[in-house]
Amino acid sequence: MSVLAAVRPDDWNFPLFVHVIGAMILVAGLVTGASALAFARGDAKMLRLGFWALMLVSFPGWVIMRLGAEWIYSREGWNHVKSSLQPDWLGIGFIIADAGGLILVITLILGGIGVRRLQAGKGAGLLKAVLVLSLLLLAAYVVAVWAMAGKPG
Amino acid sequence: MTFDQWMLAFHVLAAFALVSGSTLFWVLVVAVRRIDTPDDTLRLGPVARVGNAAIGIGMGGTILLGVYLAFALDGYAIWDGWIIAALVLWLIGAALGRQVGEAYAAGPKKALELKAAGQTGPSAELLALNRTSRGVLFHALTTLVLLLIIIDMIWKPGA
Numbered sequence: 001m002s003v004l005a006a007v008r009p010d011d012w013n014f015p016l017f018v019h020v021i022g023a024m025i026l027v028a029g030l031v032t033g034a035s036a037l038a039f040a041r042g043d044a045k046m047l048r049l050g051f052w053a054l055m056l057v058s059f060p061g062w063v064i065m066r067l068g069a070e071w072i073y074s075r076e077g078w079n080h081v082k083s084s085l086q087p088d089w090l091g092i093g094f095i096i097a098d099a100g101g102l103i104l105v106i107t108l109i110l111g112g113i114g115v116r117r118l119q120a121g122k123g124a125g126l127l128k129a130v131l132v133l134s135l136l137l138l139a140a141y142v143v144a145v146w147a148m149a150g151k152p153g
Numbered sequence: 154m155t156f157d158q159w160m161l162a163f164h165v166l167a168a169f170a171l172v173s174g175s176t177l178f179w180v181l182v183v184a185v186r187r188i189d190t191p192d193d194t195l196r197l198g199p200v201a202r203v204g205n206a207a208i209g210i211g212m213g214g215t216i217l218l219g220v221y222l223a224f225a226l227d228g229y230a231i232w233d234g235w236i237i238a239a240l241v242l243w244l245i246g247a248a249l250g251r252q253v254g255e256a257y258a259a260g261p262k263k264a265l266e267l268k269a270a271g272q273t274g275p276s277a278e279l280l281a282l283n284r285t286s287r288g289v290l291f292h293a294l295t296t297l298v299l300l301l302i303i304i305d306m307i308w309k310p311g312a
Contacts, residue, residue, distance in 0.1 A: 013308050024173070024176075027169050028172055032176060035203040039203075149162040150154050
């Protein structure tokens with residue numbers, strides 16, 4: 001209980017704030033993008049809205065989240081602790097953040113191609129794949145938030 | 154993980170849901186500014202419902218679990234200044250959010266009326282409703298309150 005109730009040193013707060021805000025923007029972009037893609041039903045404007053929500057909300061959010069993560073990681077002194085001694089929640093966070101970032105970039109590339117194909121009248125198949133990847137990313141980041149907040153292990 | 158750790162995790166996830174809903178509405182606020190036809194206005198309805206659900210889960214989850222945690226965790230008390238500040242900000246945010254909902258409900262309502270009257274083309278009146286400056290103002294204020302709550306939760310002034 002005392003771990004849960006701990007108050008952090010003041011100089012940890014701003015890096016943590018940057019990390020949390022970035023993560024919130026990332027998740028918000030995924031929710032928005034996935035919703036627009038899911039309810040588009042072939043409508044080109046909605047499909048574009050979904051893609052641009054991922055591009056202009058999620059991706060900047062990921063960058064801010066990842067910069068904040070590195071900042072708070074070093075501020076808390078984890079960079080001086082052997083990785084084998086680091087807690088599980090930290091490992092879960094790093095794996096999901098980095099693998100998720102790679103999948104997000106792939107998703108955005110597919111989405112960009114999908115939007116171009118849509119403009120050329122070639123169908124929205126790629127954007128359906130983008131929807132599936134967005135939902136997978138959303139699920140993964142929910143697990144990451146759970147791990148960061150609940151701190152298992 | 155202890156029960157309280159689970160509750161904390163769900164409290165934080167509820168905060169993420171709240172911010173997700175608010176951000177989703179920012180995207181819709183921008184998107185709807187170019188929309189002047191009933192069909193395009195109504196097409197955003199299902200996405201807005203996702204936003205409403207996220208905000209509902211977020212508002213309920215943050216307040217219920219937050220109050221539980223204030224009582225359950227050693228070192229925190231419901232009368233701590235930063236917790237009272239969060240509760241007050243939550244109430245202000247709820248009141249402002251209601252104003253946002255009312256301002257943006259006018260567009261879809263008008264769109265339904267136009268559609269029922271067989272007018273499916275562009276409408277200047279619909280565009281004006283979709284571009285409500287009152288809605289933008291209240292949504293900006295709601296976002297500011299959300300940001301203040303997050304700052305309060307991280308810095309915990311006075312704790």
